Amino acid sequence: FPAGDAVRSSVAPSSNGVVFGSLDGRLTSLSIGHGRRRWVASTRAPVVGSPAVHDGVVFVGSTDGGLYAFDERSGRQRWRFDTGGPLLATPAVSGEVVCIGGNGMIWGVDRRTGRERWRVEAGSFFQSRAAVAGGVFFLGGWDNAVHAIDAATGRRLWRTEMGRADGGRGELSFRYAPAIASPAVADGRVYIASNDGVLHALDAATGNAVWTSRAPEGGDRLGHSSPLVASGRVIVAGVGPNGDCYAFDAATGALVWRRSTGAAIYEASPVLSGDRVVIGSAAGRLFWIDAASGELRGSFGLPAGLLLGTPAVVDGRVVAATMAGRVWAVSGP
Numbered sequence: 001f002p003a004g005d006a007v008r009s010s011v012a013p014s015s016n017g018v019v020f021g022s023l024d025g026r027l028t029s030l031s032i033g034h035g036r037r038r039w040v041a042s043t044r045a046p047v048v049g050s051p052a053v054h055d056g057v058v059f060v061g062s063t064d065g066g067l068y069a070f071d072e073r074s075g076r077q078r079w080r081f082d083t084g085g086p087l088l089a090t091p092a093v094s095g096e097v098v099c100i101g102g103n104g105m106i107w108g109v110d111r112r113t114g115r116e117r118w119r120v121e122a123g124s125f126f127q128s129r130a131a132v133a134g135g136v137f138f139l140g141g142w143d144n145a146v147h148a149i150d151a152a153t154g155r156r157l158w159r160t161e162m163g164r165a166d167g168g169r170g171e172l173s174f175r176y177a178p179a180i181a182s183p184a185v186a187d188g189r190v191y192i193a194s195n196d197g198v199l200h201a202l203d204a205a206t207g208n209a210v211w212t213s214r215a216p217e218g219g220d221r222l223g224h225s226s227p228l229v230a231s232g233r234v235i236v237a238g239v240g241p242n243g244d245c246y247a248f249d250a251a252t253g254a255l256v257w258r259r260s261t262g263a264a265i266y267e268a269s270p271v272l273s274g275d276r277v278v279i280g281s282a283a284g285r286l287f288w289i290d291a292a293s294g295e296l297r298g299s300f301g302l303p304a305g306l307l308l309g310t311p312a313v314v315d316g317r318v319v320a321a322t323m324a325g326r327v328w329a330v331s332g333p
Helices: none
Strands: 012-014 017-021 026-031 037-042 052-054 057-061 066-071 077-082 092-094 097-101 103-110 116-125 131-133 136-141 145-150 156-161 184-186 189-194 198-203 209-214 228-230 233-237 244-249 255-260 271-273 276-280 285-290 296-301 312-314 317-321 327-331
Touching: 012 052, 012 312, 017 312, 026 057, 052 092, 057 097, 066 097, 092 131, 092 136, 097 116, 097 136, 103 136, 103 145, 116 136, 116 145, 131 184, 136 189, 145 189, 184 228, 198 233, 228 271, 271 312
Parallel strands: none
Antiparallel strands: 012 017, 017 026, 026 037, 052 057, 057 066, 066 077, 092 097, 097 103, 103 116, 131 136, 136 145, 145 156, 184 189, 189 198, 198 209, 228 233, 233 244, 244 255, 271 276, 276 285, 285 296, 312 317, 317 327
């Protein structure tokens, strides 16, 4: 499908289809069967973050400073909330609140009316996806911290600092913040990679560290890819020339397997398709990896375009979008 402009964000699954944002400020919904366009909605500036679909509504932030809500079926705009600064992050929903990280602020907005419910000050801006579990939002930011925010009240439950020089052993540094990868929450733990190459497992209730892990010697370092938790393992890609994808034991942080794809991965994150992990490389090649063994099961090269976002899996099809302004649906091997 020709998107019309570059797609920087990830593709989000929706009812019988997918939805994605593009740098021309548009949000597009496609059917999964034939890739036909169902609707197009517009914001006032490029859409860099990814959409989130919840209960018939598509929520997305725009660099015009607006958090938008669009009807999932028709694309009709329900409301727009102005945060006063560009939004690069991806929202999440818990109960009646949609949360997104902004420029020095974490916002909680009523998901039905678009009115502000609460705001929490933060030390810098946000660009990754918010996670949610048990009525709590979890966000990693460029202020070298992971934040846990009560969804109903906006009360900060904890703030854990990370992202240090010298491979995570030195002083806190902006460039190593846990800000590019998004957190994943499972079984009472928050898993997130910081840009210093460290994968962290935190207690979701307290923010205290349970364990930390790093890539093995010679492997691509961790930091940009968001973790996927499946079957007791934390699966995450590195950033580097090997195109490494790793599985760590979720309980201990021990390395279970490493798979080098040979194609550099940047920010793309793994998704699950049946018993296989799908990961996209920067050059636009998709890989299917056995989630249990780490064995490579197949690959497919998209004809053109830099692939920075994470694909979606809908009805067994993998849908990926590129900076060449093309959206592809591929059947798995």
